[in-house]
Amino acid sequence: MTPYPVNMDVRPAVEAFFDDATNTISYIVKDPTSEACAIIDSVMDIDYAAGRITYDHADALIARITEMGGKLEWIIETHVHADHLSAAPYIQQKLGGKIGVGEKIMVVQETFGKVFNEGTEFQRDGSQFDALFKDGDTYEIGNMQGFAMYTPGHTPACMVHVIGNAAFAGDTLFMPDGGSARADFPGGDAGELYDSIQKVLTLPDDMRLFMCHDYGPNGRDIAWETSVGEEKAHNIHVGGGKTKEEFVKFRTERDAQLAVPKLIIPSLQVNMRAGEVPTDDNGNPMLKVPVNGL
Ligand SMILES: [Fe+2]
Numbered sequence: 647m648t649p650y651p652v653n654m655d656v657r658p659a660v661e662a663f664f665d666d667a668t669n670t671i672s673y674i675v676k677d678p679t680s681e682a683c684a685i686i687d688s689v690m691d692i693d694y695a696a697g698r699i700t701y702d703h704a705d706a707l708i709a710r711i712t713e714m715g716g717k718l719e720w721i722i723e724t725h726v727h728a729d730h731l732s733a734a735p736y737i738q739q740k741l742g743g744k745i746g747v748g749e750k751i752m753v754v755q756e757t758f759g760k761v762f763n764e765g766t767e768f769q770r771d772g773s774q775f776d777a778l779f780k781d782g783d784t785y786e787i788g789n790m791q792g793f794a795m796y797t798p799g800h801t802p803a804c805m806v807h808v809i810g811n812a813a814f815a816g817d818t819l820f821m822p823d824g825g826s827a828r829a830d831f832p833g834g835d836a837g838e839l840y841d842s843i844q845k846v847l848t849l850p851d852d853m854r855l856f857m858c859h860d861y862g863p864n865g866r867d868i869a870w871e872t873s874v875g876e877e878k879a880h881n882i883h884v885g886g887g888k889t890k891e892e893f894v895k896f897r898t899e900r901d902a903q904l905a906v907p908k909l910i911i912p913s914l915q916v917n918m919r920a921g922e923v924p925t926d927d928n929g930n931p932m933l934k935v936p937v938n939g940l
Contacts, residue, residue: 799836822876
């Protein structure tokens with residue numbers, strides 16, 4: 647049983663947009679009874695070597711919402727991603743909608759404000775976002791009610807968003823054969839991640855579960871949808887009743903071998919600002935590289 651306001655009778659239409667460059671899946675979630683919709687985890691394209699930002703992936707989301715006559719009400723980030731840049735402000739400028747993230751964004755801003763030596767003009771109170779979600783907070787998308795579950799572990803600000811019979815896992819879980827996300831970023835914690843995953847697994851077994859990432863392990867095709875029941879039974883890291891001790895040991899050893907995500911440096915600077923690219927003293931977009939700082 648879950649203490650959250652689950653309503654499996656609400657069945658949003660979910661469309662997935664896979665980003666090849668970062669293996670991220672963005673979603674358009676639409677209320678079947680109105681024009682209202684939301685975007686979960688958008689992507690802004692970057693050629694980091696060239697310092698060039700483009701918007702092909704975001705434009706595809708915008709084009710689809712325009713085509714369906716959708717009214718964009720929310721642009722939600724499941725967390726501060728370290729492997730891709732959010733396109734939230736670009737999309738908001740074109741279609742409106744409120745940008746929301748977990749309220750523990752403040753912890754992430756505090757940590758990385760120091761790493762990137764941000765001045766006092768960089769607010770660490772989450773004010774760059776339109777809404778800060780706490781555990782159990784609800785919100786409306788047309789006639790649908792969504793709610794946020796606080797699921798720290800991968801990062802301190804992670805939330806899983808549940809809208810009717812569809813849950814957006816962020817980086818708590820991967821597909822059953824992909825396991826779970828790393829827990830070794832600053833503020834991450836493998837034990838907390840295990841507890842958060844267990845919380846997600848208290849949702850009904852037939853809850854649709856949508857991933858933020860997929861890497862097609864063992865050569866299988868890219869996939870992004872599973873269910874709570876499938877994860878419970880088959881997830882290679884937590885399924886079949888694996889204990890917290892087993893998980894923490896495995897996760898910690900595995901994380902020690904993982905390379906730093908290619909786009910972590912630009913991603914953090916942009917995503918902790920709700921997707922805005924920082925600017926230099928002349929107001930021009932500019933990114934920093936803290937040498938040996940991460
Ligand atoms: Fe992530």
